[in-house]
Amino acid sequence: MPLKLKTKDKHIKKLAEIVNGPKSILYLKEDLLAYDCDGFTIHRHMPKAVVFPKNTEEVAAIVKYCASHNLPFLARGAGTGLSGGAIPINEEVIISLVRMKRLVHVDLENRRAVVEPGFVNLKLTNSISEKGYYYAPDPSSQYCCTIGGNVAENAGGAHCLKYGVTTNHILGLEVVLPNGEIIEISSDGIPDAPGYDLLGLLTGSEGTLGIVTKITVRILKNPEAKQTVLAYFDKVSDGSYAVSDIISAGIVPAALEMMDKIAIEGVEAASFPVGHPKDIAALLLIEVDGIEAGIDEQIKEILEVCKKRNVREVKVAQNEQERARWWANRKTGFGAMGAISPDYLVQDGVIPRSKLPEVLERINQVSEEVGLRIANIFHAGDGNLHPLVLFDSRKPGETEKALKAGTACLKACADVGGSITGEHGVGIEKMEEMRFVFNEEEIQAQTAIREVFNPKNLLNAGKIFPSPGRCVEIKKEMKATSVKSEEKLLEFS
Amino acid sequence: MVLKENDVKNEPACTTTSLSNYLWSDAPDENKWADCVHCGMCLEACPTYELTGQEQHSPRGRVHLIQSVAEGKLEVNEQFMDPVNQCLDCRACTTACPADVDVGGLIEEARGQIRQAMPLKGWKGMVSKLFLEELFPYPNRMNSFGGLLKFYQKSGVQNLVRKTRLINIMPSHLVEMEAVMPEIKVPVRKLFKNEEVIKAKGTEKGTVSFLTGCIMDVMFSDINESTINVLTHNGHNVSIPKKQTCCGALHVHAGDRETGRKLAKQNIEAFKDADKVIVNAAGCGCMLKDYPELFREDAEWKEKAEVFAAKVEDVSKYVHDNGYEKPKSEIKTRLTYHDACHLAHGQGIREEPRKILLDIPGVEMVHMPNSDRCCGSAGIYNITNPEMAGAVLERKMENVPDDVDMISMGNPGCMLQMAIGVEKYGRSQQVVHTIQLLDWAYKKDAEKEKSNKGGEK
Amino acid sequence: MVVKEFISELRTAFPDVEMEQAQTNCDLGNNGYVHVYPKSEDEIVTILQYANEHGKKIVVQGNGSKKGFGGEKETADILLSLSKYKGIVEHGAGDMTVTVKSGTSFQELQEFLSEYKQQVSLDPSWPKYASIGGVIASNDSGPKRLGYGSARDAVIGLRIIYPDGTIIRSGGKVVKNVAGYDMNKMYIGSMGTLGVFTEVTLKLRPLPKKESVVLISFPEGSFEDIHAFAVKILDSMMEPVSLEFLNPSLAQKLIGKKQFTLAISFEDVESSVDYQVKMIQDMKPDQTTLSILLDNEELQSFWNQLYSISPNGVEGNLETKETEACLKVGVKNLSVLNVIRDGQMLQDSHNLVVTAHGGLGHGICQLNLKGAREDVASVITNLCQIVGRLKGYVIIKHAPLSLRQEINVWGDKPTYLFLMEGIKSKIDPNHVLNEKRFLGGI
Incomplete structure (x- = not known):
């Protein structure tokens, strides 16, 4: 039956047929505009259309159609990614997976659950918490981000220090390959399937190798007890040393988070203030979980370390409400920057823990050099920094400055043997910075893998890897167009 | 105009x-x-x-x-x-x-x-115009409308409409609404029209002014009565300023900010001398508190609006914060509480109503998952966007626990919508306003006291 | 003669590289006419380039403990041994990371780290022989996987030489890293078919302050009780590091009890370990016997024995007439019970010894078979059927070459094998490295 559509575009008509109806496709400018970026807003581009498949078969049919008509396409979850992985820079057909949001199966005995990609991260924990189980990876956006997106980005979170990131919790995947073929890898969730670890390769491939349509994840038993400590320091370096000392003491905290002065100013001005003193230089939020009998010992040790490092005030959460308040304050930290700055750019460098004081100092210098404030909210325990460069895109030149500052922060991380991204992914944001950590051969080794999965490069092209030789040009162009977003950016393919 | x-x-x-x-x-x-x-x-x-x-x-x-x-x-x-x-x-x-x-x-x-x-056109435009421009702002018209509704219910026309299946040709969501329409009683503004101040019982704590609301007073006048009872019971004189009018929330929601401003000005004037403006409809309360936003391009009125907004308080919070007598009589019921959007999200009031309910002996509260999820009422949204409103309501009803007798909340719009939900999905719950339940308990106390005294004699 | 010419050619090409003509022979295959022992990365690069350009085939090994794992050939041209490429490259004690040359034995590495009260949280078989490179390339894991995960959870960086001599670094030195594809994962468990690891960077954990193993032996025929007990433990707040199920033959070897036995181990601060041991004591099912290993020596000896029950490629068994094989079986967590039980039944119905254990919290089992060749072969076939019904897989981790040529070591080809073939041909188009040693003849 022909559908009533306000377009003559034959591709859109055909795609609408595949997803069975006008309510499952967007193609008008006003609707598409809401899809011109994800959580990375500096660069924007309009998609050709957005389709909302209901099941794997529809995804496969869409992909087959796109592949056979050479239409670029990409998958999108909640669109909370921070590196621009879901931005349609090639005027892609966006395959939105948010309507595939079933919790397919829970197997508590074998500690696994099967979800569709649009299932929201926190909902999984909420669905099993009554039985005493939870899903460990907890990106700050877990309230709204999808597990499909988590797989694409190999999302981390505050509690990854002890429990690992998404890839450590993925047991099986159903994937639609870029040619439309559906494959199942370890769908029963049995580890170490014979052959190369495609699960590991797909997880964190930022949606460039395939589209995940079903995910088997590991679920964990709730720890018997949790204790959370909040420590205020007058010197950033004291806080940093305390981090190292805690780890060196042989404690594996569930989380070890740090915020600096500007960050504290932000969260205190926003929706979930805790009442942190305004004049402290840094705070640590430390959580220990496990067997109740063993926790007090560790907390005692943590308190001692803090004291040794000149802590001004240190307290243990007295109840679940207090703990929840501390965490809400921390987890909404990025968004909270909106309260003190119109725009922010968040970076995601990782460094060896021992280099914390050195790198934080360097970031401080960068801030002074470019003349923009930089807040730091980060996972100190695993050395995963999040410098938040505060700027106002309405002021001419500030966006460019912010980008420059971001790059300089990443360079500082790479220079001490770190990485340019710990959990946000490269996307379009950090393509050029890939060169800080990989040489040409190493980048080629990775694109060779993409060629195996995605030979026509129609799926989410132009992400992660800088094009050989053209990268500088692209970066320049990107910076220019980031202000005038209507212009077409790149002619990848 | x-x-x-x-x-x-x-x-x-x-x-x-x-x-x-x-x-x-x-x-x-x-x-x-x-x-x-x-x-x-x-x-x-x-x-x-x-x-x-x-x-x-x-x-x-x-x-x-x-x-x-x-x-x-x-x-x-x-x-x-x-x-x-x-x-x-x-x-x-x-x-x-x-x-x-x-x-x-x-x-x-x-x-x-x-x-x-793009001025509203067609059926939506008509409904919107009728309610928003011609009816709500005019208390006397509202009263007549209430009278009409009352006539509709009492005269047998309602029965006639239902029996003759005339109802079948009405749009379905209007049928749903018709089915749950509360019984129309006398509005409090009419009831107390001769009283400058309704006197507190016992020791006086002061005087509050009461915004009766337009729909509230016509369709839910018993809740207004309850509100006055609860306030006076706890030592507050209640005045009902005569010049007050509709809060304008529905107009502002619908984009008619001009009428909104006009109504706001009238209310600001009407409550000029009030120390406290008490509201029992979350939607209205939220709007009153938002008046300054309407005047962000008018410094003079903005200031007045800010003074006014600072005086506005929801009845549940006011009663809670100023101390209230805990009823002694038991109301034996299992209930669940729905957070009206404009109470929870709009005014940050979540715990106070729950505490009041739990202070009534015999009340057992069952947790409603996602209790602060919108029910789909949203002013006249359920009239203008019936499809989405219906879907939102369906989600809401999925969260209402099966085994409760009542659903309590603090907003008339929600009450109507939830009542539709109860009817539509074959549920049995009674939909009540938080303050109503407290009033019922007080009434029981009073009756007991009466009969006790009677017994003593 | 040909070999002699070949070695002299090699000697001319690489005058500084230590090499020898193959001496001993065993029944495991995966040999090389010439054994070379590079001591630097440069040497490895040039040898690989040479082979790639001259159409030579290379078998890669550490100390040879996994010689019997995969591969259908008696010998390749060159056996590249990394046994002399060893040592710690960098240890960031404060960062809890270590970079180590791939030929370093697992035991050496752990001994080094224990000085700093740190460890690599893996527990592979034969730590004294197994090189870290080999452990990673074969993705070997042990009972403590439940608590600490496997190689894919511990490795944060690799340095790998492609057959054309390109040096590729994957991952890095930091514990969290999503820059580019997670190439580490692809290399882990790739059986040396993609490149030669030269350096491995691992994240470390503190050595536990206290360790304890509780052993509960069940009477015969109490399978439902075992299942119920395991579920109870898994559903409790306890955090065992391993929950390993041992079959009677193995339990007899380890603790002298010929009974199905659960080995539950705890590692944590003292109060926590004591508390959990007490909990287990309190929930001990009737008619079971319980013993606790507390002192260090007992614990050491228990684990050492468990890690050395499988056959290895170093201590050849040419003298014994019996055939030895080792299987890795993967199933859903609780199906481990079925696999271990059926393994024991197969021992009884066939005339051979099966020592077996499997983790109820992670689903990986190890079954060691020893007996007449036909019996071993028949038991493998039987097990494959059983495991197939449980939707799991069987991998032959160790078997004589002749048996490997007969029975498919890696099981059925998956539908997506073409992706793996694609990967292999991108990286090693000439099939220089470990030819046919992997799934689907890769």
Whole structure:
């Protein structure tokens, strides 16, 4: 039956047929505009259309159609990614997976659950918490981000220090390959399937190798007890040393988070203030979980370390409400920057823990050099920094400055043997910075893998890897167009 | 009528940055969207995003679109209107937002622009005009309308309509609403029209002024009575300023900010001498507190509005904060509590009503999952966007526990909508206002005392 | 003769590289006419380039403990041994990371780290022989996987030489890293078919302050009780590091009890370990016997024995007439019970010894078979059927070459094998490295 559509575009008509109806496709400018970026807003581009498949078969049919008509396409979850992985820079057909949001199966005995990609991260924990189980990876956006997106980005979170990131919790995947073929890898969730670890390769491939349509994840038993400590320091370096000392003491905290002065100013001005003193230089939020009998010992040790490092005030959460308040304050930290700055750019460098004081100092210098404030909210325990460069895109030149500052922060991380991204992914944001950590051969080794999965490069092209030789040009162009977003950016393919 | 206000400009007042496609004054405020960093924390809080999964029906998507019009990328047209009008204005996103972005304010401002660019047409326009322009602002008309409804119920016409299946030709959501229409009683404004101040019982704590609300007083006058009873029972004199009018929430939600301002001014004047303005309808309370926002381009009235807004308090919070007698009589019931959007998200009132309910002996409270999810009432949303409202209601009803006798809440719009839900999904719960339940318990106390005294004699 | 010419050619090409003509022979295959022992990365690069350009085939090994794992050939041209490429490259004690040359034995590495009260949280078989490179390339894991995960959870960086001599670094030195594809994962468990690891960077954990193993032996025929007990433990708040199920033959070897036995181990601060041991004591099912290993020596000896029950490629068994094989079986967690039980039944119905254990919290089992060749072969076939019904897989980790040529070591080809073939041909188009040693003849 022909559908009533306000377009003559034959591709859109055909795609609408595949997803069975006008309510499952967007193609008008006003609707598409809401899809011109994800959580990375500096660069924007309009998609050709957005389709909302209901099941794997529809995804496969869409992909087959796109592949056979050479239409670029990409998958999108909640669109909370921070590196621009879901931005349609090639005027892609966006395959939105948010309507595939079933919790397919829970197997508590074998500690696994099967979800569709649009299932929201926190909902999984909420669905099993009554039985005493939870899903460990907890990106700050877990309230709204999808597990499909988590797989694409190999999302981390505050509690990854002890429990690992998404890839450590993925047991099986159903994937639609870029040619439309559906494959199942370890769908029963049995580890170490014979052959190369495609699960590991797909997880964190930022949606460039395939589209995940079903995910088997590991679920964990709730720890018997949790204790959370909040420590205020007058010197950033004291806080940093305390981090190292805690780890060196042989404690594996569930989380070890740090915020600096500007960050504290932000969260205190926003929706979930805790009442942190305004004049402290840094705070640590430390959580220990496990067997109740063993926790007090560790907390005692943590308190001692803090004291040794000149802590001004240190307290243990007295109840679940207090703990929840501390965490809400921390987890909404990025968004909270909106309260003190119109725009922010968040970076995601990782460094060896021992280099914390050195790198934080360097970031401080960068801030002074470019003349923009930089807040730091980060996972100190695993050395995963999040410098938040505060700027106002309405002021001419500030966006460019912010980008420059971001790059300089990443360079500082790479220079001490770190990485340019710990959990946000490269996307379009950090393509050029890939060169800080990989040489040409190493980048080629990775694109060779993409060629195996995605030979026509129609799926989410132009992400992660800088094009050989053209990268500088692209970066320049990107910076220019980031202000005038209507212009077409790149002619990848 | 509306356009006579002096701050209205007939011609488009182009702003200094000529890019903007908002052509009238009072355009969406740039500073409001500047706070939005597109983080997406609002997505899952939004009922329309939950149902559609589409960004343009999400808070950050709407903010993005509203901003895009100002940047000249979009025009104010039908396609833009759809996502803006589909918003329930439930403010859940504001609660979820780490940066406190005032999405509701932006939506209302954008609706103001839409309303002027594209006047409502057709059936929706008619309904909207009838209720918003011709009825709600006029207490006497509301009374007559109430009278009509009363006549409709008492005269047998209601029966006739139902029996003759005349009802079958009414739009389905109106049928649903008709089915649960509360029995119309005498409005309190009529009831107490000769009393300057309704005197407190026992020791006097002071005098509060009461906003009776337009629909509230006609369709839910018993709740207004309960409110007065509870206030006087706890030592508060109650005055009902005569010049008060509809709060304007429905107008502002619908984009008719001019009428909104007009009503606001009237209320600000009417309550000029009040120390405290007590409201028992969350939607109204929220609107009154938002008056300053309506006058952001009028410094003089903005100041007045701020003074006024500071005096506004929801009855549950007021009663809770100022101490109240805990009833002794038992009301044996299992109930669940629904957080009205404009109470929980709009005014941050969550715990107070629950505490009041739990202080009534015999009340057992059952947790409602997602209790602060919108029920779909949202002013006259259920009249103008029946399809979405129905879907939102369905989700809401899924969360209402099966084994409760009552659903309690603090907003008449929600009560009507929830009653529709109960009826439509074959449930059995009674829908009550929090304050009503407290009043019933007091009444029981009084009866007991009476009979005890009787017994002693 | 040909070999002699070949070695002299090699000697001319690489005058500084230590090499020898193959001496001993065993029945495991995966040999090389010439054994070379590079001591630097440069040497490895040039040898690989040479082979790639001259159409030579290379078998890669550490100390040879996994010689019997995969591969259908008696010998390749060159056996590249990394046994002399060893040592710690960098240890960031404060960062809890270590970079180590791939030929370093697992035991050496742990001994080095224990000085700093740190460890690599893996527990592979034969730590004294197994090189870290080999452990990673074969993705070997042990009972403590439940608590600490496997190689894919511990490795944060690799340095790998492609057959064309390109040096590729994957991952890095930091514990969290999503820059580019997670190439580490692809290399882990790739059986040396993609490149030669030269350096491995691992994240470390503190050595536990206290360790304890509780052993509960069940009477015959109490399978439902075992299942129920395991579920109870898994559903409790306890955090065992391993929950390993041992079959009677193995339990007899380890603790002298010929009974199905659960080995539950705890590692944590003292109060926590004591508390959990007490909990287990309190929930001990009737008619079971319980013993606790507490002192260090007992614990050491228990684990050492468990890690050395499988056959290895170093201590050849040419003298014994019996055939030895080792299987890795993967199933859903609780199906481990079925696999171990059926393994024991097969021992009884066939005339051979099956020592077996499997983790109820992670689903990986190890079954060691020893007996007449036909019996071993028949038991493998039987097990494959049983495991197939449980939707799991069987991998032959160790078997004589002749048996490997007969029975498919890696099981059925998956539908997506073409992706793996694609990967292999991108990286090693000439099939220089470990030819046919992997799934689907890769």
